[in-house]
Structure formats: structure tokens, C-alpha cells
Amino acid sequence: MVTEQMLSEMQLEPEVPELDLSWLNLDTEWGVQSAPGRKGLTLQQINDTIYGEIPAMAADHTARPRGAAAASQSPRMGYVIGEATETFSDSAALLYDEAVSRQWSSATDIPWDTLDELPEDIERAMAQLCTSLTEVEFIAGDVPGKWLPRIAADHYESGLFLMSQVMDEARHTDVFRKRALANGGGLLLQGGGGGLRQILEAEDFTQMSSMLHILGEGFVQSLFRLGELIAHNEAEKRIFRLAAQDESRHVAFGVTHLKYTLENDPDKAEEVHWTLDMFENTLVDPDQANPGLAGALVYLLGDGDVDEGWRLFWHVRRKQVLEYLHRLDVAGLSGRQETGRLHPALAAAIEEN
Ligand SMILES: [Fe+2]
Numbered sequence: 495m496v497t498e499q500m501l502s503e504m505q506l507e508p509e510v511p512e513l514d515l516s517w518l519n520l521d522t523e524w525g526v527q528s529a530p531g532r533k534g535l536t537l538q539q540i541n542d543t544i545y546g547e548i549p550a551m552a553a554d555h556t557a558r559p560r561g562a563a564a565a566s567q568s569p570r571m572g573y574v575i576g577e578a579t580e581t582f583s584d585s586a587a588l589l590y591d592e593a594v595s596r597q598w599s600s601a602t603d604i605p606w607d608t609l610d611e612l613p614e615d616i617e618r619a620m621a622q623l624c625t626s627l628t629e630v631e632f633i634a635g636d637v638p639g640k641w642l643p644r645i646a647a648d649h650y651e652s653g654l655f656l657m658s659q660v661m662d663e664a665r666h667t668d669v670f671r672k673r674a675l676a677n678g679g680g681l682l683l684q685g686g687g688g689g690l691r692q693i694l695e696a697e698d699f700t701q702m703s704s705m706l707h708i709l710g711e712g713f714v715q716s717l718f719r720l721g722e723l724i725a726h727n728e729a730e731k732r733i734f735r736l737a738a739q740d741e742s743r744h745v746a747f748g749v750t751h752l753k754y755t756l757e758n759d760p761d762k763a764e765e766v767h768w769t770l771d772m773f774e775n776t777l778v779d780p781d782q783a784n785p786g787l788a789g790a791l792v793y794l795l796g797d798g799d800v801d802e803g804w805r806l807f808w809h810v811r812r813k814q815v816l817e818y819l820h821r822l823d824v825a826g827l828s829g830r831q832e833t834g835r836l837h838p839a840l841a842a843a844i845e846e847n
């Protein structure tokens with residue numbers, strides 16, 4: 495039976511714990527202000543404060559935001575890469591700000607209604623190119639995604655940039671898939687995948703970035719910039735133009751990361767050269783390359799005329815190689831051509847054309 499006393503005990507107010515107000519009295523930097531500029535309040539502007547100081551070595555492996563006070567009970571989160579030279583780029587914040595402001599929609603920003611019926615061979619070639627690109631872009635998203643959980647919170651600018659790249663590559667994956675399926679074609683032959691696997695399996699961030707951002711995406715960017723040569727309508731032109739804009743940021747991150755790394759750790763140069771030796775070879779080796787990609791590209795470039803297609807293919811390849819060498823120069827890794835280290839097939843592309 496419930497007695498009166500039991501009832502009154504049940505109605506007692508729960509004991510209120512003492513409010514922890516230790517956060518009112520911390521020794522972090524206070525009084526910091528940032529005003530929006532022409533482009534709004536960007537990461538770069540908040541980085542103009544003391545919170546923008548980037549430690550060369552992030553000793554903290556917890557999720558503590560850079561500049562916040564440490565909490566002794568916080569667990570380590572698996573951010574195993576502490577050295578800034580491993581993952582950082584001075585341009586990461588700027589490139590992230592730019593990525594956020596230049597997002598576009600494959601659903602509504604492409605004039606899909608300009609896709610007129612094409613001759614079947616041309617539609618097949620475009621479907622093949624888009625099949626290959628869908629596969630490549632998917633891995634281009636997987637790779638930064640794989641590295642994200644290793645990068646210290648102190649180097650969050652690189653983390654945020656890579657997150658924006660994952661979003662960009664998601665859009666590239668879907669836009670090429672949409673193009674393959676939107677105009678009476680379909681998906682054709684998948685690629686060999688060996689080169690993609692090589693990037694995915696890199697055990698060092700700078701090696702990965704040299705393959706993905708500088709060489710792989712660099713070649714893709716040079717190609718997309720020449721998209722007018724491949725496109726048959728406004729929709730395709732817009733796809734290549736918008737994707738090239740995104741690729742520029744990915745390539746720029748790779749170049750500025752390599753520059754930062756080599757300035758701070760010049761011994762890494764040989765390691766990067768070695769990685770590029772391997773990956774250049776993969777890119778030009780017909781056994782490892784994507785059998786559909788080159789064929790479709792030649793076919794589209796020549797608009798069905800294979801001789802003209804090859805002529806334009808070498809024009810594209812020459813531009814790809816020249817721009818690749820220029821990027822390496824900017825990053826401080828010069829001399830591949832002069833020392834005969836550039837793969838002979840790539841060297842030939844700029845010598846004979
Ligand atoms: Fe992409």
C-alpha cells in the first residue's frame with residue numbers, strides 16, 4: 495500500500511547537480527573578431543587571427559578544434575598524421591572557400607534539353623567516354639575520403655578541402671552517368687582499373703596526391719578544358735566547363751601541397767619522382783590503361799574520322815604533358831624532362847608535335 499510518506503518522497507524535486515562553469519574561465523584567446531569581406535566571412539578571414547596559426551606538428555590526436563582548450567578525458571580519434579608537411583597546403587582554406595561558393599547542380603545547371611539525337615556511333619563514343627569517366631570520378635571521391643580520418647583536427651583546412659573534393663567528385667560521377675543515360679545510349683565498357691587501384695593503395699599522402707591531383711586530375715583538367723573539341727551540344731560543353739572548374743581546385747591543392755612539402759622537407763623530392771615514374775608508366779601502358787577511354791576519345795575528337803581524331807588526340811596529349819610539367823615546376827619539382835626521367839611516351843608527345 496502506498497503511504498502518504500511514500501507519496502511525498504516521490505514528489506521531491508530531483509537533486510540538481512552543480513553547474514560546471516569552468517568554460518567561463520579558460521585561458522584561450524578572447525576578444526577575436528573578423529569582419530566579412532567582399533566574398534563574405536571566409537575561412538581565410540578567420541585565419542587572420544591567432545586561430546590561424548598552423549602547428550608544424552599536431553601533437554593532439556583528439557577532435558579538439560584548433561585553438562580550443564584541451565579536455566583531459568577526450569579520446570584519441572585516430573588522426574595519425576601530425577606533420578603539416580604530410581598533408582597541408584597554404585591554399586587549402588582559399589580553395590575550400592572557393593569550392594563552397596562554386597557548387598553547381600547536375601540536375602538544374604546543365605541545359606539537358608540541348609541534347610539532340612546524335613548519330614549512333616557518336617552517341618556510343620560519348621556513352622563510352624562517360625562510362626569511363628563515371629568510374630574514374632567515383633575513385634577520385636573515394637581517395638580523399640579514405641585519407642580524411644587520418645588528418646589531425648589542427649590541420650582542418652586540408653580536411654575541409656578534401657571534404658569539398660568528395661562532394662565535387664560525387665557530382666562528376668553523377669553528371670557523367672546522367673549524360674550516358676540521358677540521350678538514348680547507356681553504359682558501355684568499364685576500365686582496367688589498375689591505375690585507380692594504385693592511387694587508392696598509396697601509403698603516403700604526398701605520393702597519393704602526386705598521382706591523383708597532379709598527374710591524374712591534371713590530365714583530366716587539360717582534357718576538360720578542351721571539352722569544346724569533344725562536345726556536340728551545349729549540355730556537354732557546360733558539363734566539361736563546370737567539371738574543369740572543379741578540377742582546377744583539386745589540381746591546385748595538389749600543386750600547393752607538394753610545394754609546401756618540398757619547401758619544408760626537400761628530401762621528399764626523390765620519393766615523389768619515384769611515384770611519378772611509376773604512375774606515368776601506368777597511364778601510358780596500353781595493358782593497364784582503360785581500353786574504352788582512348789578509343790572513344792579519338793573517335794569523338796575526330797567526329798568519327800579516326801585520322802583526324804588521332805591528330806587531335808596528340809594535340810590534347812601535348813597540352814596535358816606541357817601543363818603537367820609546368821605544375822611540377824610551380825611545385826618545385828623540376829627537371830623530369832631535362833634529366834630524361836619523363837616517360838618516353840610522354841616526352842615524345844611534346845617533342846614530335
Ligand atoms: Fe572529378
Ligand SMILES: [Fe+2]
Nearest residue numbers: 634711741744
Ligand atoms: Fe577532381
